[in-house]
Amino acid sequence: MPPVTDAVVVVNHRSHALLATYLAATTDGLEATVVVVDNFSDDDERAAVSRLARERGWHLVTAPNDGFGAGVNRGVEAARALGASVFLVLNPDLTLTPAGARELLDLARADHDALVAPHVLRPDGSVWSQGGLLDRTTGRTRTRPELVGDEPDWLTGACLAVHVDLWDRVGGFSEDFFMYWEDIDLSVRVAAAGGHLLVAPTTAVHDVGGTQEHGGSRRKSDLYYRHNCRGRLVFAARNLEPELARRWVRSAPRYARDVVLRGGRRQLLRSPGPVLAALRGTLEGARFVRRGARRPAAERPLRVVVAHPSPDLYGSDRQLLESLRALTARGHRVTVVLPHEGPLVPLVVDAGAQVRIAGFPVLRKSELAPTRLPRLLWGSLTATLRAARRLRSDRPDVLYVNTVTIPVWAAAGRLAGVPTLTHVHEAEDGNRMVATALALPVLASRTVVANSAAAREALVRAVPRLARRTLVVHNGVAGPPDGPVDAPTDAERAPGAPWHLVSVGRLSPRKGTDVALEAVALLVAAGEDVRLSAAGTTFAGYEWFEDELRTRARQPDLAGRVELLGYVHPTWDLLASADVVLVPSRAEPFGNTAVEALLARRPLVASDVQGLAEVVRDGTTGLLVPPGDAHALADAVAALLHDEQRRRTLASTGEDDAHERFSLRRYADDVVAAVTGTAGDATNRASTPGSTTATTPVGDPASTPKFTRTPDGELEPFV
Structure with a gap:
């Protein structure tokens, strides 16, 4: 029987009777793990919900009462530990049929980018919620269906379905909230992370008296008044610019009055409790807004400027998108500066960042010719001064320079006094002078964040002083959206069908595309019927290399056996068509294509060089051969073509290893920690000059040292 991958998560607080009525009905016959998180209220309630969980076969998580969002986060973690990857979060007082629950779970499973909610009705059949609108200027929400339409700004947390991929991308509910407004905050972060909100056709019924009202009257609980007012201002502090957040504070008394009046005027004749609760929540929220600028960097939204050298869509460009999603999902405000327009621009916007086009020089080997050097130096100087002026004007918390090929930005950050993080995707091992000039x-x-130990070693070899400030964070790579496709067995192969080899990457000498062609020629000469599909384009100035490849492919020994496909995205269908994937790079700081081949569950032959030697475990997850050696590449491919069991074993083991070591969740956590650590260190140094401050360790714990900051600003390993 396949494992259960769906889970229903409910947070309980004095609601065991509601669970016995509503949750039991929803989960009756539903193939899903049920996790109940009991946010402690008293011993009698805990005993009652424990007894109910035992009777129904539910998994119980006992916890202190840290609020709704914290409870849901605990429940999701427990469900994940039990094997679930799709979660349905329910209020205890919600009526939802098992068929309705199944529809919501299936929608979230089919669309990993969707946060899914039903139409929620009142017991009288009127609409209670089909999402809502948020006016960021006034801090007011609107939920009337005729106003919301088909594109809500937020969904109610009373009933939400979500896939683990999206949950990890946004980091779950923020625990800054106790109750109320955490669902609006989550919805905003989903949109910022490139996800979307989906209101499903199915309906649920919310017992609006179940957890909010007291004594059968309109009066709601004091917690409702307090945390509705507090949550609104916590949202403002987390998601808005400081001036707009302060505007929300100024309008808070009127908002608090309106919240109190939702319980009717007569309640005020009986007790001042609602007014006092709303006042308390407003004051707490206002303090949260005031503390916003002084909160530690890890706990407050940062303004991050990202400088990136290319608007294309190759490895480092796509890795940039994962960095952006990680930052925006946690509420940080990001602006990406690009040298010109290109296909990356709309994807940056979809990731929740703003885009600014500003010309600046990018170092390419073709630009380092003696005749071009004076123009490059002058252009770099003027671009550095322009960038520094803009940074002084914008005053971001962090400047994130993505690759060493745009040194003007690191220099501009230093001139402007902006804490700078450089993300290194290169490992220059050839010309020592070039390596030093880049470093x-x-x-x-x-x-400094390096995407592999090889990139770090190359950087430190060029400039040893960088050792103490450089961390290793391996790239995070997403797998095929629908999972890998099983390769056909030898028995299933069409009679006479050629073996299909695939390579993906820039057409350049460093990527070794020419080595792949020569390996194919050797295989053909040895009697193997093979074809090669090579996906990729050249950098500007390297068109000559593509011309050479096409000329070589037309020669008699390769005629009709090599196809240069140009740019291909997504590459999953191409990888799925491969019998063996080749990554024959002469230099490769990391190797996203190698990880993608592993995630596609295809056997892989790669060069034993730099980052590829870290990605591929030779003989276990793939085969490594000497770089530039077409004979070794051909021999390794031939060995796999004639050993089906080895192909399958390498592919299966490789997929498991890639999921474990190169997950997006791990990458997002590490990148955000590095960025907030950079901003936090600047804050600490400004407030306590000469102090020693611990930084957050990032990367693989087994390979990345922990560091402490010394008074002169260097990083040294803890002893």
Whole structure:
């Protein structure tokens, strides 16, 4: 029987009777794990809900009462530990049929980017919620169906379905909230992370008297008044610019009055409790807004400027998108500066960031010719001064320089006094002078993130002083959206069908596409019927290399056996068509294509060089061969073509290993920790000059040292 991958998560607080009525009906016959989180109220309630959970076969998580969002987060973690990957979060007082629950879970499973909610009705059949609108200027929400339409700004947390991929991308509910407004905050972060909100056709019924009202009257609980007022201002502090958040504070008394009046005027004749609760929540929220600018960097939204050298869609460009999603999902406000327009721009916007186009020089080898050097130096100087002026004007918390090929930005950050993080995707092992020239500007950065140990070693070899500030964070790579496709067995292969080899990457000497062609020629000469599909385009200035490849492919020994496909995205269908994937790079700081091949569950042959030697475990998850050696590449491919069991074993083990080591969740956590650590270190140094401040360790715990900051700003390993 396949494992149960769906879970229903409910947070309980004095509601065991509601669980016995509503949750029992929803989950009766539903193939899903049920997790109940009991936010402690008293011993009698805990005993009652424990007894109910035992009787119904539910999993019980006991917890202190840290609020609704914290409870849901605990429940989701427990469900994940039990094997679930799709979660349905329910209020205890919600009526939902098992068929309705199944529809919501199936929608979330089919669309990993969707936060799904039903139409929620009142017991009288009127609409209670089909999402809502948020006016960020006034801090007011609207829920009338005729106003909301088909594109809500937020969904109610009373009933939500979500896939683990989206949950990880946004980090779950924020625990800054106790109750109320955490669902609006989650919805906003989902949209910022490139997800979307989906109101399903199915309906649920909310017993509006179940957890909010007292004594059968319109009066609601004091917690409702307090945390509705508090939550609104917590949302403002987390998601708005400081001036707009302060405007929400100024309008808070009127909002509090309106919240109190939702319980009717007569309640005020009986007790001042509602007014006092709303006042308390408003004051707590206002303090949260005032503390916003002084909160530690890890706990407050940051303004991050990201400088990136290319608007294309290759490895480092797509890794940038994962960094952006990680930052925006946690509420940070990001602006990406690009040298010109390109296909990356709309994807940056979809990831929740703003885009600014501003010309600046990008170092390419073709630009380092003696005749071009004076123009490059002058352009770099003027671009550095322009960038520094803009940074002084914008005053971001962090400047994130993505690759060492744009040194003007690290220098501009230093001139403007902005804490700078440089993310290194290169591992220059050839010309020592070039390696040093690329690495020296990185000294202007407070933190350096390298995408592999090889990239770190190359950087430190060029400039040893960078050792103490450089961390290793391996790339995070998403797998096929619908999971890998099983490769056909030898028995299932069409008679006479050629073996299909695939390579994906820039057409350049460093990527070794020419080595792949020569390996194919050797295989053909040895009697193997093979074809090669090579996906990728050249950098500007390297068109000559593509011309050479096409000329070689037309020669008699390769005629009709090599197809240069140009740019291909997504590549999952191409990888799924491969019998063996080749990554024959002569230099490769990391190797996203290698990870994608593993996630596609295809056997892989790669060069034993730099980051590829970290990605591929030779003989266990793939095969490694000497770089530039077409004979070794051909021999490794031939060995796999004639050993079906080995192909399958390598592919299966490789997929499991890639999921474990190169997950998006791990990458997002590490990148955000590095960025907030960079901003936090600047805050600490400004407030206590000369102090020693611990930074957050990031990356693989087994391979990444922990660091402490010394008074002169260097990082040294803990002893």
